[in-house]
Structure formats: structure tokens, C-alpha cells
Amino acid sequence: MSEVLVLVDHVDGAVRKSTLELLTAARRLGEPSAVVVGAPGTSAKIRESLAGHGAAKVYVVESDTATDLLVTPQVDALALLAERTSPAAVLVSATAEGKEIAGRVALRTGSGWLVDVDDIAADGVATQSVFGGAYVVKSKVTTGTPVITVRPGAIDAEAAEGAATEEAVEVPVAEASKPVRVTGREPVVAGDRPELSEASVVVSGGRGVGSADSFSVVEELADALGGAVGASRAAVDSGYYPGQFQVGQTGKTVSPQLYVALGISGAIQHRAGMQTSKTIVAVNKDPEAPIFEIADFGVVGDLFTVAPQLSQEVAKRRG
Amino acid sequence: METMNIVVLIKQVPDTWSERKLTDTDHTLDRDAADAVIDEINERAVEEALLLKEAHGGKVTVVSMGPDRATDAIRKALSMGADEAVHISDAALHGSDTIQTAKVLASAIRTIEGVDLVVAGNEATDGRAGAIPAMLAELLGLPQLTHARRVEVEGTEVRVERETEDGITHLAAELPAVVSVGEKINEPRYPSFKGIMAAKKKPVTTLGLGDLGIDPSEVGLAAAFTSVVESAPKPPRGAGERVEDQGDGGVRIVEYLAAQKLV
Ligand SMILES: Cc1cc2nc3c(=O)[nH]c(=O)nc-3n(C[C@H](O)[C@H](O)[C@H](O)COP(=O)(O)OP(=O)(O)OC[C@H]3O[C@@H](n4cnc5c(N)ncnc54)[C@H](O)[C@@H]3O)c2cc1C
Ligand SMILES: Nc1ncnc2c1ncn2[C@@H]1O[C@H](COP(=O)(O)O)[C@@H](O)[C@H]1O
Numbered sequence: 318m319s320e321v322l323v324l325v326d327h328v329d330g331a332v333r334k335s336t337l338e339l340l341t342a343a344r345r346l347g348e349p350s351a352v353v354v355g356a357p358g359t360s361a362k363i364r365e366s367l368a369g370h371g372a373a374k375v376y377v378v379e380s381d382t383a384t385d386l387l388v389t390p391q392v393d394a395l396a397l398l399a400e401r402t403s404p405a406a407v408l409v410s411a412t413a414e415g416k417e418i419a420g421r422v423a424l425r426t427g428s429g430w431l432v433d434v435d436d437i438a439a440d441g442v443a444t445q446s447v448f449g450g451a452y453v454v455k456s457k458v459t460t461g462t463p464v465i466t467v468r469p470g471a472i473d474a475e476a477a478e479g480a481a482t483e484e485a486v487e488v489p490v491a492e493a494s495k496p497v498r499v500t501g502r503e504p505v506v507a508g509d510r511p512e513l514s515e516a517s518v519v520v521s522g523g524r525g526v527g528s529a530d531s532f533s534v535v536e537e538l539a540d541a542l543g544g545a546v547g548a549s550r551a552a553v554d555s556g557y558y559p560g561q562f563q564v565g566q567t568g569k570t571v572s573p574q575l576y577v578a579l580g581i582s583g584a585i586q587h588r589a590g591m592q593t594s595k596t597i598v599a600v601n602k603d604p605e606a607p608i609f610e611i612a613d614f615g616v617v618g619d620l621f622t623v624a625p626q627l628s629q630e631v632a633k634r635r636g
Numbered sequence: 637m638e639t640m641n642i643v644v645l646i647k648q649v650p651d652t653w654s655e656r657k658l659t660d661t662d663h664t665l666d667r668d669a670a671d672a673v674i675d676e677i678n679e680r681a682v683e684e685a686l687l688l689k690e691a692h693g694g695k696v697t698v699v700s701m702g703p704d705r706a707t708d709a710i711r712k713a714l715s716m717g718a719d720e721a722v723h724i725s726d727a728a729l730h731g732s733d734t735i736q737t738a739k740v741l742a743s744a745i746r747t748i749e750g751v752d753l754v755v756a757g758n759e760a761t762d763g764r765a766g767a768i769p770a771m772l773a774e775l776l777g778l779p780q781l782t783h784a785r786r787v788e789v790e791g792t793e794v795r796v797e798r799e800t801e802d803g804i805t806h807l808a809a810e811l812p813a814v815v816s817v818g819e820k821i822n823e824p825r826y827p828s829f830k831g832i833m834a835a836k837k838k839p840v841t842t843l844g845l846g847d848l849g850i851d852p853s854e855v856g857l858a859a860a861f862t863s864v865v866e867s868a869p870k871p872p873r874g875a876g877e878r879v880e881d882q883g884d885g886g887v888r889i890v891e892y893l894a895a896q897k898l899v
Contacts, residue, residue, distance in 0.1 A: 413758075496779060500806040
């Protein structure tokens with residue numbers, strides 16, 4: 318069976334959930350080989366979790382400089398391994414960084430690239446959702462080693478036994494890798510809430526929430542439902558909530574089991590990021606708000622009375 | 637740095653406010669179905685280039701690959717204050733994928749002498765590849781400082797605050813370099829009447845594939861490294877139940893969620 322290269326996304330010595338999803342997808346195409354690029358000692362911390370999700374091999378590309386550079390160490394490693402192992406595919410998470418890595422790997426290896434994939438079949442045909450879920454497109458790579466970036470949260474991670482045999486790989490710096498120095502990092506502090514792109518419940522607030530302080534109403538409902546918090550661009554632009562939580566055309570695309578929109582009008586660009594959610598609930602005081610056109614259940618009312626009552630009722634039932 | 641020679645990459649896209657479609661025949665973007673506008677993120681890229689030019693002196697050249705009517709997007713950038721433009725337009729480019737687009741843009745940038753900085757948007761609203769800037773860095777052999785929420789040039793060094801889902805990363809590199817800007821970087825200026833009038837006289841060079849030494853058989857739908865097997869519009873979502881809050885709105889939602897087995 319041919320190998321499938323999976324780039325491991327890791328932070329603070331832990332594997333990101335999206336990597337486990339990639340390993341699951343990789344098993345449909347062949348035998349997953351995890352590629353770990355990082356500081357010395359990284360692989361030792363995460364090998365077990367890779368083994369628990371079916372990694373047959375782990376290519377260890379560790380160096381002191383790996384974390385001082387942006388993107389190019391990963392590109393150098395994947396391009397070299399793609400040439401050496403002729404894999405059935407190279408899988409990377411469709412994050413901002415993952416897409417940059419994948420695009421460069423595709424160029425360097427002369428291969429086709431499928432960008433924001435929701436699903437992959439055993440024959441390599443991938444499903445993509447375009448224009449904010451208005452279209453479903455199926456495509457495949459016709460030239461080179463298929464490079465595929467998979468949307469985090471789209472595929473369920475499944476546990477499987479893998480040998481996770483480690484192999485250290487020496488990767489010379491390629492000529493195209495002009496260095497960019499990383500002079501500092503301020504990582505996002507992972508809170509107690511699930512990650513936005515992977516949460517099964519998302520509660521979002523819009524301009525109607527009115528201030529940064531009153532966003533606690535949104536957070537309380539998210540916590541009652543065990544969900545993540547999202548925000549409209551208007552809420553982000555007004556400084557109510559940080560930009561990485563923006564949902565929509567130019568923010569995150571989410572498709573949770575349940576999406577609750579509080580004080581969001583439902584502009585087309587917001588809908589582009591959430592209309593593939595299984596169930597949509599909206600609270601808005603304007604009965605004409607377009608969000609009601611796509612809501613499975615809508616309440617015309619003031620979010621400051623409806624949301625706290627909802628939080629309490631949920632707590633009671635869970636209590 | 638004496639003065640800066642800046643290239644800004646702009647793309648004309650279907651207006652996100654209108655309905656966007658794929659054609660039934662070859663699954664490519666149906667450009668006639670929706671109004672076409674300069675992508676909002678590219679107005680921010682132009683703005684950032686203009687700010688750098690105002691601070692350091694120099695020249696801003698707009699580069700765009702797209703059909704004839706992309707001239708509207710180019711005029712918009714020129715009326716904001718860019719100095720000149722290069723429009724890559726060739727029928728053979730129809731249906732080009734990300735990889736081909738990156739290669740064509742790289743060839744066009746190479747025709748401009750002494751480029752210090754290439755500024756792009758971080759992600760287009762139609763394709764959403766979010767990788768053309770990184771791919772240009774690969775092809776041009778330049779450092780990539782992408783997803784910037786802040787850009788600073790001092791001497792021959794460019795420094796960027798990169799913002800992604802991972803947080804903030806501080807980057808630095810020597811010029812020349814490729815930068816892409818995010819949505820939070822600035823508020824683009826409106827073209828003034830004077831700017832709109834002046835834009836009409838600014839030089840726009842139109843380049844075909846022949847001018848770039850690219851064989852038409854290397855680009856376009858037939859030469860793409862990926863192919864669409866099928867595409868179908870998703871049935872639109874209908875509206876469900878809607879109730880007025882009578883003081884029991886929260887309770888009503890819980891009852892609905894319970895019926896759906898969501899709580
Ligand atoms: C290129 C482009 C990209 C964009 N990308 C995005 C994106 O990624 N994400 C995004 O969200 N937007 C995006 N937008 C912006 C989008 O067009 C809208 O401006 C934005 O979504 C509006 O946010 P909002 O619904 O919170 O604000 P508004 O449209 O102002 O709506 C606020 C709503 O709150 C309701 N309200 C007020 N007070 C209360 C109350 N007490 N109780 C209940 N309801 C109340 C009001 O009735 C109103 O419907 C983009 C726009 C463009 C042009
Ligand atoms: N056809 C094009 N012409 C000019 N610039 C482009 C084109 N396609 C992409 N770009 C640039 O690359 C950025 C990112 O696009 P993308 O990688 O396609 O999401 C855009 O905001 C533009 O600055």
C-alpha cells in the first residue's frame with residue numbers, strides 16, 4: 318500500500334485535533350506517514366497520539382532553527398519526502414499556514430492542489446463547498462502527487478492502531494526558501510471552550526450585543542451549551558470581540574450541529590460562513606432580519622432577555 | 637531604502653453581495669452572473685502600498701490578471717492613487733487554477749524592474765486559496781511575510797505582524813519581499829474626484845501570454861493540474877418556525893432544541 322504523507326500540526330508538545338482528522342482521511346487512501354517538523358524533542362512528545370490514530374511511520378524532521386522560520390521548513394520537508402516516497406497524496410490542514418505550505422509544495426513538486434476539502438473518497442475524489450456552501454463541487458488532482466488541504470472539523474477523527482515507526486530525516490534548505498525570521502510569537506491562549514472551527518455548538522454575537530462587556534451574555538450561553546463563541550464582522554470591527562472569532566466570508570467557516578445567532582442581521586457575507594450548520598437558531602428584535610430566512614427556529618425579541626433565560630433553562634435541563 | 641518600487645496585486649471578483657454561480661458547461665466561475673468589483677481586501681492592499689509610498693517615496697504599480705472588464709478594478713486602484721498598471725488578459729487564461737495563476741503573475745512581476753515589495757490581499761473572496769502570495773514568494777525566490785495586520789519598512793528591512801488563527805507572529809526579512817495584508821490592517825481611502833480624473837490618464841500596459849513568453853497550452857482549463865468531476869448548487873435553506881418573544885423566548889428555544897435532541 319502506498320504511503321500518504323500527513324503534515325503534523327502541533328502546539329506546545331500536543332497534536333492538534335485537525336491532524337488526527339487528516340490521519341483518519343489518509344487511511345482511506347493508503348498508509349499514513351506522519352511528518353513532524355519542529356524543535357528537537359517534539360516527536361517524542363506526540364508519537365503516542367499519532368500511533369493511536371493509525372500512523373504507520375513518523376518522519377522526524379527536527380532542528381533548532383525549525384521554529385525560527387516561517388513555513389519554509391515544512392515546505393522543504395514535504396517536498397523532499399514527496400520525492401523520496403512517491404506518496405499517494407500529501408495531506409495538510411486547511412489553516413492559514415497549512416494552505417501556504419500546501420501551495421508551495423504543489424509548485425515545487427509540480428503537482429495539483431485541492432484547497433478547502435470537506436471529504437475525500439478512496440479514489441482521491443474530494444468534495445469542496447464553494448461560495449459559502451452555495452455549491453458542492455467534486456474534483457480530483459490529475460497531475461503529480463495530489464496535495465490536499467482539509468478543512469479542520471470536516472472529517473471525524475477515528476482512533477486506529479499504528480506502528481508509528483520513527484525515522485529521522487535530514488532536510489537541506491532548498492534554494493527557493495528565502496528566510497523570514499520569526500522575531501516573536503504571541504500564541505492564542507487556548508481557553509476552556511472548544512475551538513471555533515471544530516465545535517459542535519457555536520453561539521455568535523453581532524452588533525446587536527452592543528459592547529465588549531455585554532458579550533458575556535453570548536459567552537454564558539456558549540458555556541451552558543458547551544460550545545464555542547463566534548462573532549460577526551461588525552462585532553469584531555466595533556471591538557466587542559477578537560478577530561480570530563469572526564465567522565463569515567472573510568472569517569471562519571463553521572458547520573456545527575447547532576449555530577445560535579444573537580443580534581446578527583444575517584448579511585450574505587455572514588451567512589457564507591455558517592449556512593451549512595445543521596440547525597440554526599436566531600434571536601433578533603427586527604422581524605425583517607434576513608437571518609430569519611435561514612433559521613430553523615427564530616425568536617423575535619431582545620437578546621438580553623431571551624439569551625439569559627435560554628442559558629438558565631439549558632442549565633436546568635443539564636443540572 | 638531610497639524610494640520604494642511597490643507592486644500591488646489586485647483581483648476582480650464577483651461582488652459578495654450578489655448571487656455567485658458556477659457555469660453548467662465547464663464548472664468555472666460564471667463571471668456574467670454577478671456584478672464584478674475589486675476585491676475589498678485588495679483595496680486594503682492598495683491603501684497599504686500608498687501609505688508606504690507616502691512615507692518612503694517611490695512608485696506603486698498595480699498588477700491584475702483577469703478578463704477585459706478587470707480594467708474597472710484597475711481604474712479604481714489608480715483613482716485611489718496608484719501610479720500605473722499592468723493588465724494580464726488573454727482568452728487562453730480562462731479556467732486557470734491557483735498554480736497557473738501564480739506562475740503567470742510571477743512572470744508579469746518579473747517584467748517590472750527593481751521591485752522592492754509585492755503587496756497582495758491575504759485571501760480572495762472567490763477562490764479563497766489564501767496562498768497566491770506564498771506561492772509567489774516560492775516562484776520569485778523572495779521571503780514571504782503574509783497575513784499582516786501591520787507592515788513597517790525601515791532601511792532595507794521589512795517587518796510584519798502576522799495574524800492568523802494561531803495568534804500573532806512577528807516577522808522580519810530583507811527587501812525585496814512579498815507581503816499580504818489582512819482585513820484588520822487599515823481602512824482604504826475613497827478615490828477623490830481629482831483622483832478619478834487623473835486615473836484616466838495613467839498608463840495601463842496590457843500583456844498577453846505572448847508578451848510573457850508563456851505557451852497558451854500551459855494555462856487554462858485544459859492544462860490545469862486538477863479537474864472538476866461534478867458540481868451542483870445546494871438547495872437553498874428555507875425559513876423554519878419564527879415566534880414573537882412573549883417573555884418565554886428562551887423557554888421556547890429550549891423546547892425546540894429538546895425536540896431536536898440538541899439538549
Ligand atoms: C468583502 C466583505 C466581507 C465580509 N465578511 C464578513 C464576515 O466574514 N463576517 C461577517 O459577519 N460579516 C462580513 N461582512 C460584513 C457584512 O456585510 C455585515 O456588515 C455584517 O455581517 C453585519 O454584522 P451584524 O449582523 O452583527 O450587524 P448589523 O447588520 O448591524 O445587525 C445587527 C442586528 O442586531 C439586531 N439587534 C440590535 N439590538 C438587539 C437586541 N438587543 N436584541 C436582539 N437583536 C438586536 C438588529 O436588529 C440587527 O439585525 C463582509 C462584508 C464585505 C463587503
Ligand atoms: N488573478 C489575479 N490577479 C492579481 N492578483 C491576484 C489574482 N489572484 C490572486 N491575486 C492576489 O493574491 C491574493 C490572494 O488570493 P488567493 O490566494 O487566490 O486567495 C489576492 O488578494 C490578490 O492580491
